[in-house]
Amino acid sequence: MPHLLMLAPAPVIRLPDGRLRLDVKYVEGMREHCALWDGPVSAVVWEGAEAVPFGADYAPGELGFALTVLPAGAPVPATQADLIAAPADMAQALALAWGPVPVVFVVEYTIGTRLRIVALDRGRGMARKGWSALWNLAVERRRRAAFRRAAGVQCNGYPAHDAYAGLNARTLLYLDGRMRGTMMASAQDMAAKAAHKGPLRIVHSGRLEAMKGAQDLVPVARALVAAGVDFTLDVFGTGALGAEVRAGADELGGRVRLHAPVDFETALVPWMRRHADLFLSCHRQADPSCTYLESLGCGVPVLGYANDMWGRMAAETGGGWAVPLGDRRALSDRITMLADNRTELTHAATAGLAFAQAHGFEAEFAARMAHFAACLRPQRAVV
16 A cells, blocks of 8 residues: 655644644644545654644644654655655755655645745845745746656646646646535525625634735725725734734724634634625735635635635636725725625625535545545656
């Protein structure tokens, strides 16, 4: 039975009692890999994280897979695996493409997204941003060469697939998300949303960082107040802009409510299925952001900027609306219109849910595991 080794940049913290604090989504994903792979599965992660915001504590023996935790910066270990799955974000992992073990690279950021993240980093001056941009461009050349030699490439989201599909004949498009079939909005949930007549219930969840567009949440809310829209905005998350969002929430007197992060499956999903009409995304980047698919699965249409991911997903699913990048006024204008046209919200919610149901956690993982298995067979590199 072939041995699959999975490398990941997942955050990990060793605890004094021997347990490990790990990202819950990472552990759930690894367990799914183990369930669907016909052979042993092991994993390697690196220390260095100061916190694991959406984490839980695990004894190594209860993980369900063999996990090696290495010091920060340690090289990729030699392995006897039959196939390696490696994140293309890890520059040190790219050299595996020239090694003896077949490797499948997993990628979600394009070079354009990487450069925009550098440009939006408020903690770097112009000189550091320039150096980071040059470093990213150099690594991108290595990344593209590695993709040509790899056994396969898995692209999370449309932008990565559009950027890299031509480099390797075994390239898979998948849409990452945590919504299992049992977690999707029910017919009763959808009927209750359609019947809701009160304030428009807007929600946002995620890291409150500039690269995620959190700086736009309060200005959009202010514009809605000025337009006389009856709404609430619940924000779930924490981050560098948390104080800024909280100050805006205090200023707007209860219309905007800031919540600490909550467990995705047991708290956030049930809440969104019952209490949200519209997800507000201010994300300018083209990364895949599983939040889009997860919101649609909760029966909540998305309004966001027309980045390369959401712009295309909005058009393909009918599950929401995309407005020009950075145009806060367009966001508030669209919300104002939707507040007076709940039928359009209902249509988008129904279409988005159908798309999410076709791309649930189980289906996407099964496709990925079948692709890994296919990549065990030799192929010619694309020149």
